Amino acid sequence: MKQMLTKALAAVMALGLLFSCEPVEDREDLPATNLDPSEINISVTNVGNDVTMTNSTPDVIPYWSYKDAAGNELGHSNQNTVNTVFPFAGTYTVDFTAYTRGGAVQAASKTLIIASNDSEYFSAPEWSNLTNGVAGKTWVLDMSGPIGWAGFDYPYNPNGDDYWNWFPDYAGNEWVMPNKDWGEMTFNLDGGYNVSVTQTALITDDQTTKTGNFSYDIASHSMMFNGAEMLFGGDYYPDVSNWSSLKVVELTPTSLRLSVVRDQARNPNDGPCQIVYHFKPKE
Incomplete structure (x- = not known):
């Protein structure tokens, strides 16, 4: 013992x-x-x-x-x-x-x-296009064509089997979402990778604001939100399990397209794909 x-x-x-x-x-x-x-x-x-x-x-x-x-x-x-x-x-x-x-x-x-942000570290034009540096940049939905759909190879693998897209004009396709103020999304580099999203509710005009931070990998065209979710419009929220993991489909000084993955579509005829939202700078 x-x-x-x-x-x-x-x-x-x-x-x-x-x-x-x-x-x-x-x-x-x-x-x-x-x-x-x-x-x-x-x-x-x-x-x-x-x-x-x-x-x-x-x-x-x-x-x-x-x-x-x-x-x-x-x-x-x-x-x-x-x-x-x-x-x-x-x-x-x-x-x-x-x-x-x-x-x-x-x-x-x-x-x-x-004393100041590292200008060389943020020298790629994508940073200025997205955030306008320390000053910040606010984006809103471009209601001339606020939403579209695309295959997973779009737009960076044109030889892929799932390379396709449909970005309809809003005129004639008003069914995609009501034409209203859906809120705004602001990025800045003021002491960190900061993001703020003001989201308008689907049925009412009530708004909620969440602030957090983001990461952006330019080489892989990927973006991640922490503490906030991407601004969206229309009745699509239940079709997506993750509104914080994003793909940068397009980024210029005047146009931003971000996508999420439709991975839990309520309509059994709708398979997995990218839901692509189109934003423009707030005037």
């Missing part, structure tokens, strides 16, 4: 080491030292939007973490020297923890102010 208890205790201790949150094994290799926070030697500097974090404290395991003014964590590292880019203007906080054999020692936080 005693032997069984000994084995069980050993197993519990092994599990405790396996799931430990601190680098115990690495710290055991460090010299025995009692480090005072005032002895931590670090620097955080920037040239424009290029940021360098340097630890010159000997005999410690470094741990960096950095966040924006809203408290969103942007990244972390256990390297002595960290080179990264903060693409947006704003105030950032950099924290440093030195792990020693005697435990973790927290340094005083460093504050870094980035």
Whole structure:
């Protein structure tokens, strides 16, 4: 019985080491030292939007973490020297923890102010077309032809088997949706990838506004909303399971087409395809 208890205790201790949150094994290799926070030697500097974090404290395991003014964590590292880019203007906080054999020692936080957005980082014309930079850009449905449908190969794979589209004029096809103010959608790069969507209800003119952030991969023509959903018009919401994962079908200074996937059509005769909404800049 005693032997069984000994084995069980050993197993519990092994599990405790396996799931430990601190680098115990690495710290055991460090010299025995009692480090005072005032002895931590670090620097955080920037040239424009290029940021360098340097630890010159000997005999410690470094741990960096950095966040924006809203408290969103942007990244972390256990390297002595960290080179990264903060693409947006704003105030950032950099924290440093030195792990020693005697435990973790927290340094005083460093504050870094980035004066402007990184013009090179956002040099692709798509960013200006979509957001107008820090100032922002608001889009509304283009009621001359607000909606269309397309195959999944459209428009970037013209040799694909599912390459087709139908973008009807609203005149003569008023059945696609009522002609009313469906709301607006605003993008800006003011300290982050910001998006705000004001959506008008289907039956009434009541509006709700949601704000969040977005990601845009220019190479893959994909966009993702977090905290908001794409502006839409008409009775199509139940036919789509995801209104936050989008495809950029067209983007010019005066025209934006975004699509969602019709993957749960209520009409059994309607198969999966892209539902493509057409937007224009708000006047």
